[in-house]
Amino acid sequence: MEKYIEIIDAVKNFDSVKALQGVSITVKKSEVVLIIGPSGSGKSTLLRSVNRLERLDSGRIFIDGESVTDADADIRHIREEVGMVFQSFNLFPHITVLDNITLAPICVLKKNKDEAIDSARKLLAKVGLSDKEKAWPEQLSGGQQQRVAIARALAMNPKVMLFDEPTSALDPEMIKEVLDVMTELAREGMTMLVVSHEMGFARAAAHRIIFMDAGQIVEEAPPDTFFTSPREERTRKFLEHIL
Amino acid sequence: MMKGSPFSDRNSKNSDKTTINVTDGTLIPLKDEGSLLSAWNISFFGAIALLILLPVLSPDPYRRILSFVPDGLIATFSVTLISIFFALLIGLFAGLGRISQKRFVNRIATVYVEIVRGIPLLVQLFYIYYALGPLLKLNGPAAAVVAMSICYGAYMAEIFRAGLQAVPRGQMEAALALGMSRSMAMRKIIIPQTIRIILPPIGNEFIALLKDSSLVSILAVSDLLRRGREYASTSFRYFESYTVIALIYLVMTLFFSRLVAMMEEKLRHRGKVH
Numbered sequence: 001m002e003k004y005i006e007i008i009d010a011v012k013n014f015d016s017v018k019a020l021q022g023v024s025i026t027v028k029k030s031e032v033v034l035i036i037g038p039s040g041s042g043k044s045t046l047l048r049s050v051n052r053l054e055r056l057d058s059g060r061i062f063i064d065g066e067s068v069t070d071a072d073a074d075i076r077h078i079r080e081e082v083g084m085v086f087q088s089f090n091l092f093p094h095i096t097v098l099d100n101i102t103l104a105p106i107c108v109l110k111k112n113k114d115e116a117i118d119s120a121r122k123l124l125a126k127v128g129l130s131d132k133e134k135a136w137p138e139q140l141s142g143g144q145q146q147r148v149a150i151a152r153a154l155a156m157n158p159k160v161m162l163f164d165e166p167t168s169a170l171d172p173e174m175i176k177e178v179l180d181v182m183t184e185l186a187r188e189g190m191t192m193l194v195v196s197h198e199m200g201f202a203r204a205a206a207h208r209i210i211f212m213d214a215g216q217i218v219e220e221a222p223p224d225t226f227f228t229s230p231r232e233e234r235t236r237k238f239l240e241h242i243l
Numbered sequence: 244m245m246k247g248s249p250f251s252d253r254n255s256k257n258s259d260k261t262t263i264n265v266t267d268g269t270l271i272p273l274k275d276e277g278s279l280l281s282a283w284n285i286s287f288f289g290a291i292a293l294l295i296l297l298p299v300l301s302p303d304p305y306r307r308i309l310s311f312v313p314d315g316l317i318a319t320f321s322v323t324l325i326s327i328f329f330a331l332l333i334g335l336f337a338g339l340g341r342i343s344q345k346r347f348v349n350r351i352a353t354v355y356v357e358i359v360r361g362i363p364l365l366v367q368l369f370y371i372y373y374a375l376g377p378l379l380k381l382n383g384p385a386a387a388v389v390a391m392s393i394c395y396g397a398y399m400a401e402i403f404r405a406g407l408q409a410v411p412r413g414q415m416e417a418a419l420a421l422g423m424s425r426s427m428a429m430r431k432i433i434i435p436q437t438i439r440i441i442l443p444p445i446g447n448e449f450i451a452l453l454k455d456s457s458l459v460s461i462l463a464v465s466d467l468l469r470r471g472r473e474y475a476s477t478s479f480r481y482f483e484s485y486t487v488i489a490l491i492y493l494v495m496t497l498f499f500s501r502l503v504a505m506m507e508e509k510l511r512h513r514g515k516v517h
Contacts, residue, residue, distance in 0.1 A: 053416055080422035090417035094435050104421035107431060149417075156421060 083153030143174025315470030329392035334399020446503030
């Protein structure tokens with residue numbers, strides 16, 4: 001299978017903090033990779049450098065063969081093909097749910113308006129929020145906002161989806177509705193890189209789990225072996241805390 | 244700790260995060276002051292009643308004053324409107340400069356704001372008109388507009404800066420992640436949210452500028468106040484002249500402050516920024 005996301009020797013420092021110390025990850029097409037690790041382990045920084053919201057100090061990243069990290073990379077074109085979902089949803093509060101989803105397809109992809117609205121409605125149906133297209137983001141619960149955020153990212157027809165702790169800001173009863181959408185997406189064959197501690201999702205949908213600590217990959221394995229027989233002492237300690 | 248002791252009292256006061264928010268503009272009417280006898284109603288309709296009654300009850304001098312001073316309204320409003328226009332322009336660029344990551348741009352914008360906010364407007368007016376007069380060769384109205392624009396531009400800059408910074412950083416990131424350019428994200432996402440935040444304080448600045456425009460009467464600009472002074476000094480009716488002037492200013496500022504309050508109320512309903 002082809003390498004879809006390729007991260008080679010990523011290094012990133014914030015002042016004195018070494019966020020990434022030479023991380024390499026390859027994600028194949030339709031693969032779902034989950035990154036876990038304690039806070040400050042560099043997992044969000046790694047995810048955010050895939051669409052260059054953070055710029056690496058050194059190392060290279062490719063998406064479907066296209067370089068993200070080259071100085072002359074067409075980063076806007078790459079971002080069109082990389083959907084991102086944030087911990088804090090970041091819906092645009094001044095426009096309706098439907099406009100949130102159609103804005104980028106119309107402005108960035110130059111889709112015609114009716115077409116954009118059509119596909120936005122299909123995506124809202126997919127995330128179970130058909131009745132909310134005229135709502136304002138502030139009128140939605142956290143779980144609903146996050147599902148709209150997923151629909152907004154999908155509206156760009158991305159090759160890859162990045163999830164940055166998508167359920168960390170949610171009340172427990174809303175986590176499942178978001179994870180269900182993500183699981184469905186994984187089942188449809190979306191290539192996904194997910195930073196999350198949701199072990200239920202890991203077992204249900206992830207092909208591989210990567211454990212990061214202090215800016216480095218400690219261990220990676222398929223979910224079943226990762227949870228039942230982790231090789232490293234640090235992984236075991238971390239799992240004791242979260243399971 | 245004993246309830247009501249001076250210490251517990253002081254502690255509870257310290258723990259309260261009370262902020263005292265006094266702005267330069269007029270008092271904005273609060274929603275719960277909506278009764279017929281609200282301070283706004285008493286002042287506004289009282290002032291209007293006086294402006295109608297006084298000329299009826301004593302035509303000399305009130306009717307004459309009222310026919311003499313309105314010329315000044317045109318000057319007052321032209322100075323105010325032209326100044327607010329340039330102040331907004333200066334404020335937008337200085338405000339963007341204040342949040343710029345380019346150190347040189349940032350420093351220039353910040354120094355401008357610091358200097359202008361540290362000098363009284365009256366001194367700035369004198370400075371532009373008299374001190375720089377020989378150099379700039381500006382007439383009274385032009386000097387007035389230049390000085391007021393520069394002065395209020397600095398206050399506007401702080402409003403723009405605060406407004407731009409009030410939009411959460413995640414908004415820009417979400418826009419960029421969707422493939423938008425920085426300038427498109429500014430236009431479609433950041434500025435529309437900023438405008439909602441800054442419209443009420445800009446309304447307040449407009450009211451403050453309207454009041455401060457009376458200062459330009461010392462630069463040979465025939466504004467409302469100067470017209471009143473001209474009438475007073477020929478008729479020696481100081482009390483009557485300045486009463487009318489004060490009432491006209493009061494009606495105008497109260498009218499605009501209500502307008503700002505209504506706008507604020509309307510904006511609160513839609514698209515809150517969290």
